[in-house]
Amino acid sequence: MRHRLVPLAATIAALALLATACSSGGGTGDDDGAASGEPTSFSIAISEPDHLVPGNQYVSYEVVTSVWSSLTTIDPDSAEGWVPLVAESVTSDDNVTWTVTLADGWTFHDGTPVxxxxxxxxxxxxxxxxxxxxxxxxxxxxxxxxxxxPAxxxxxxxxxxGLAVVDERTFTVTLVGPDSQFPLQLSDAQTALFPLPESFYDDPEAFDRMPIGNGPYAMTEPWxxxxxxxLEAYADFPGEAPLSDRVELKPYLDMNTAYTDVQAGNTDIVFVPASRIGQVEADFGDRVRSYPSPGISTLGFPLEDPRFADPRVRQAISMAVDRQALSDAIYGGYYTPASAVTPEAMIGSPTGLCDFCDFDPDAARDLLAEAGGWEGPMVVEFPGGSGLDELYEAIANQIRQNLEIDDVTAQPTTDxxxxxxxxxxxxxxGPHFAxxxxxxxxxxxxxxxxxxxxxxxxxxxxxSSPEVDDLLTQADAAPSNEEATELYIAAQREILSDFPTAPLFNDAYTFALSEHIEEVDAISGSIVLSRVSVHE
Known part of the structure; x- marks a missing residue:
């Protein structure tokens, strides 16, 4: 069975087509609401949901992660990078069989216990x-x-x-092999790991329209x-109470429309589309928020093609790309040049690991000459209709100029x-989007x-590489997070010694806020709706 190339929700966010965004229509917010005792509210612009059952959604992240709470949640300041949420504890003696004990007091929105x-x-x-x-x-x-x-x-x-119920608040999970990262996998974005109430199984299709979760907000009417x-704040939520009482999630076909709605004062927060990121500071000033995300963009290569078989060719192409100049010109400087195989937002991710990610056109030309030079055209390929034309045309231009190759062009697909x-x-x-x-x-x-x-x-x-596979297996079985981190970094060094891809950018998610919003908070680059506060 083939695997999907990229989770669709993550791809959409990266391409800034139908990404997360918040908006508050003029009638949903009242700056004097909190002071007068009236409910506080804001609205959020989203792409049209596909499904609201958490195990079956691609692009409904904002709704699902507000209606549900996860077993653990990301906390970069904690020793392990996570803390319990619905779980009271997640423990293992061997990284294979994990015991999950639930905290007391959690209920679904229909009042039944979790x-x-x-x-x-x-x-x-x-x-x-x-x-x-x-x-x-x-x-x-x-x-x-x-x-x-089965196949x-x-x-x-x-x-x-691998699943077994121990008692009302405890179950065990046996994995196919050791995995030191399992508690992190139980956190916010792995929506397939959310619980379902008994009412789901009576009518899954109806539940998809009116889901019942265990999160800070509850649905008020069917989708x-x-x-x-x-969504309205769930009164019996045992976790940290939402800062706003009500959220309206409005579907948008085009985030450029949402962007202009924020400018007009009709929306509160918008995930900034790529076409607007260069102007967002001029438009919104100090009402811009940008967060590192766990995404990384790279330049891939057709490794089976003899023209790219020599790693020095791939390294030369990488050193011919001025990542900072591209970020400044196209992304307003919000994307940081990648200097490792994993993004900086990852727990323990190193920086400065990739020597061939530094812009050095002279060294790039020397490397290419050592590898025998380049003959014929080179085509840089990327998905069309994704707002990436300017970036990949610029990459093609830099490769052509800095490596002195006569014919380098950028070529998009239709979609x-x-x-x-x-x-x-x-x-x-040729070199391509990845x-x-x-x-x-x-x-x-x-x-x-x-x-x-x-x-x-x-x-x-x-x-793929047997050496990398072995290091990852060792990291997964490591008895401590520190040892796992060292082994994941060792795997990165092994990958970079082969240089199959050229890391380009650490992704960032950038948002623009209306004057109605006081402050927002984010986990892994995504705004947490329950932590959005509005001006009183």
Whole structure:
């Protein structure tokens, strides 16, 4: 079975097409609301949801992560990078079998308790192949997943052998192998790992329209296509209470429209589209927020092509690209040049690891000459219709000028679907777009997905290595986070010695705020709606 190239939600955010954005229509907010005792509110512009069942959503992240709370949550200041949320503890003696104990007092919005069975039943449903839940692969490391998703025929069981309920608040998870990063995988963005109430199984289709979660906000009315979704603070939420009482999530077809709505005072927060990022500071001044995200953009190469077989050719192309100049000109300086294989937002991710990521056209030309030079045209390829034309045309121009190659052009596909098919078939013929947006901020996520044959973005890189596989296996089994970090960095050094890709940028998610918003907070680059406060 082929793996998807990139999680769609992450790709959309990276390309700034239909990314997260917040907006507050003129009638939803009242600056005097809190002072007068009236509910405080804001609205948020989102792409039209596909589904609201957490195990089956691609582009409904803002809704789902507000209606649900995760077992753990990211905390870069903690020793392990995470802290418990719905879980009271997540522990293991061997990194293979994990015991999850739930904190007391958590309920679904219908008042029923969140129990260990709520998780085990939900994970079994989501992992069961015939249910075709798009996020089912997030459970692939749980023992028994392959039996629920056989290569041929129907599964002979409906439950994961690696799950067991111990008591009302405790369950165990047995993985297919040691995984020191499992608690991070239980955090905010892995929505397939959210619990489901018993009412879900009575009518999954109806639940998809009116979901019942365990998060800080609850739905007020069923979701209607192309209509706003209204959430209200859940009064019995045992976690940190939301700062605003009400959220309206409004679907937008074009984030440029949302951007102008913020300028007009009709929206509160918008994920800044790529076409506007160069002007956002002039338009919004100190009402701009930019957060490092766990995504990295790289320049991939067709490694099976003899013209790119010599790593010095790939290294020369990398050193011919002035990343900072591209970020300043195209991304307003918000994207930082990558200097390692994993983004800086990852826990423990190093900087300065990639010597050939430094801009040095003289050294680049020397390297290319040592490798025998370049003959003929070079085509830099990327997905069309994704707002990437300016970037990849600039990259092609820099390669042509700095390596003194006569014919270097940028060539887009018609759309993302054509691009996916082209990369899936390994029909890309030159340096090309490649990106991974991780769902949890561990180096493991990026390294395993981009640089192993089983990874979701293996087709982006065409690269795997027994030495890298071995280092990743050791890191996954490491007894401490510090030892795991050292081994993930060692795997990066091994990858960079082969230089299969040229790291380009550490991604950042940039937002513009209306004057109605007092402050926002973010986890892994994404704004947390329950932490949005409005002016009183």
């Amino acid at each position: 129990t260990a069975q709520s998780y085990v039943d939900a994970w079994n449903y989501t992992a069961y192949g015939p249910h075709a839940q798009v996020n089912g692969g997030q459970l692939a490391r749980v023992a028994g997943y392959d039996e629920l998703n 041929e025929g129907e599964p002979t069981t409906e439950t994961l052998s 209607v296509d192309n209509e706003p979704i209204v 993302w679907a054509e691009w996916s098919a082209k990369v899936e078939a390994w029909e890309v013929t 990106r991974w947006g991780a769902l949890y901020p561990s180096m493991q996520d990026t390294l395993r997905n981009m640089y192993t044959s089983a990874g979701g973005c293996y087709n982006c890189t065409q690269y």
